[in-house]
Amino acid sequence: MLYATTPAAEKRRLLRERLATGELLRFPGAFNPLSARLIEQKGFEGVYISGAVLSADLGLPDIGLTTLTEVADRGQQIARMTDLPAIIDADTGFGEPMNVARTIQTLEDAGIAGTHIEDQINPKRCGHLDGKAVVDADTAIKRIRAAADARRDPNFLIMARTDIRAVEGMDAAVDRAKALVDAGADAIFPEAMRTLEEFAAVRAAVDVPILANMTEFGKSDLFSVDQLRDVGVNIVIWPVSLLRIAMGAAGRALDTLIDEGHLTSKLGEMQHRADLYELIDYEQYNSFDTSIFNFTITKD
Incomplete structure (x- = not known):
């Protein structure tokens, strides 16, 4: 009643435990608190909170117009309604490294289990659109280091998203993923992979969990859970699917x-x-x- 019975710190600990097993965890995207309860009722392992959905909910395009306050408030509303861990999209961290640090602590306070910070420039673009641009490796690394240094709960999952595949190619994506892990990323979100082989290449390059984004109408084919499991993916998200269906x-x-x-x-x-x-x-x-x-x- 009123909210989930599992404390946020326990959700984070349990998420870490499950990721450590190497199994694949399914995180459908919740577009409001009620849909998060439905995701839990249906037996999924987690809830994803999409920046694109939060933007659309406000009638805005996904180009970095939302604020940390808007994202954290909506994330808290969704996370409190389920005993499942919630991972939220924090775009580029809402500013420079110090802003990234504040973002992490604000999301911790909101009861979120983890987040991802991406390496696009500001203003960002939807990850599956053309015309993206990414920051240099040094800037991307500083964002992740700031995130890792700022967290107070060591189980809060800090994921690095890289959009460099669409800009500089697959070799650059592998190199960027390695650098971001070295900077302190607990997991890697390689955006807009085109084939299962590309996911497998990222899997072979890093020893942390990797995430697959199965968004409709994007760059990636809509691979099945079994296909993604077979190439070593650990988390799969369907970020906008429930909103699109609704x-x-x-x-x-x-x-x-x-x-x-x-x-x-x-x-x-x-x-x-x-x-x-x-x-x-x-x-x-x-x-x-x-x-x-x-x-x-x-x-x-």
Whole structure:
């Protein structure tokens, strides 16, 4: 009731334990707190919080317009609703290395289990669009060092995302990944890999967990969990998928409302009221409220 029962530090510890086994962990993207509860209910291992989704939620493009406060506040709302660990997208860290340090501590305070900092220049671009530019190796390394030095919980996962594959090629991506691990990254997020072989090359180059981004309409094919597991991927995210599905369904429902004047034909596609109440634990709220605030009116 109200929030998850597992403390943030315990979520981080358990995430580290599971990553250490080498298994593949599935992190669908939550677009709001309720969808995070649904991800947990369905049996996934974690929740991902996408910067692109946070931007879209505010009606903004994913070009670095969101602030640390907006991201941390939304991350806290989502993370508190699930016992699963949540990894959040922190873009380029919201500024220079000192800003990156503040970002890490703010996200720790928000109950997040981990984050990734990328090596794009500001303003950044969606990782699967053309026209990206990346910072030099020295700047990328300083960001990750600042993040690693700033964290207070050693189990807070600091992931380095590199977008250099689309700019300078695969050899540069491997070299950048190695340098970022040396700088203190706990995991590597190689963005916009095109083939399974490219994921395998990153896997062979570093001895930390790697993440695969299975976003639709991007540079990567939509590989299956089994395919990614076979090449040594440890975390797979579907960052925008649930938002895309929800918005697609909403658009079709509005079309039906225009065409038919009611939504009777869509009832089978809707979440039932009973399922919603179960997901938000309505009965426990009711029981709690009744136990502490109940009275009878007596006549004198």
